Amino acid sequence: MGVGMEKKDVLAGLAALAQETRLDIFRLLVEAGPEGRAAGSIAEALAVAPATLSFHLSALTNAGLILQRRESRSLIYSADFERMTGIVGFLSENCCGRSASAGACLPVCAPTPEAANSEKTASPRCGC
């Protein structure tokens, strides 16, 4: 309990990320790290209208993927990494009948180039 995420939360998170503008926003915030970035800065970086950005920031916030804090006049948004890992974990739960908590079922941690190459030769597999 506590570790596993509710399906509806995962669904909300995926839906939030399944949109080009929001995916761009989220990746920008992942890159920015915990310090985050102001709404205006995001709007400028991605060249989206303020109203449109606000719409998407709300969507990401409601999905729990990003956090908001105020700093002077600016609203700073940052990625919620904990939530993101929860979503990934949900996807690989019970991989090949095993429980995800038993260990790394999917090599989701960025593979080394060598591992990536050997992966190429092997047929699609689950990594179990």
Added chain:
Amino acid sequence: MGVGMEKKDVLAGLAALAQETRLDIFRLLVEAGPEGRAAGSIAEALAVAPATLSFHLSALTNAGLILQRRESRSLIYSADFERMTGIVGFLSENCCGRSASAGACLPVCAPTPEAANSEKTASPRCGC
């Protein structure tokens, strides 16, 4: 190169998973492993109309998340784990300004219960 996924592919994958029925299907196939499961078996397990299931299987297939093969009269579907890891990797690319290939930026490999607990105490962080 070849390891990184195109943004449009990631977007398609996320959109495909951002739907309750399809998420259920995919997780069922993740659990089934490389052996996969027949369309009819999936329809029965999830109690969805054949036409509806077919619609969603097409969506997942087009997104590259699942694979199809024939076995006698049945069409067997299985999860494409390689594609899934590609999507996850894309999300954590350039985490906090670093490249994902430099190492595990996000603890996306299922955390041990102990690690999960210590995570609870810390404020949201990126794991870098």
Added chain:
DNA sequence: ACGATATTTCTATGAATGTCGAAATGATCT
């Protein structure tokens, strides 16, 4: 309090999506 700046809410519109019954297609077995 006032003016300036940052962001959100309101409103409208065009486009895409999920669902399922009915019919059609494709594959198998005898």
Added chain:
DNA sequence: AGATCATTTCGACATTCATAGAAATATCGT
């Protein structure tokens, strides 16, 4: 070839979503 079984395609419907201009709200600095 004919009968049967598994799955897909078609058609129609209601619902949801992305976008952005204009107005409203909130915060700050003086």
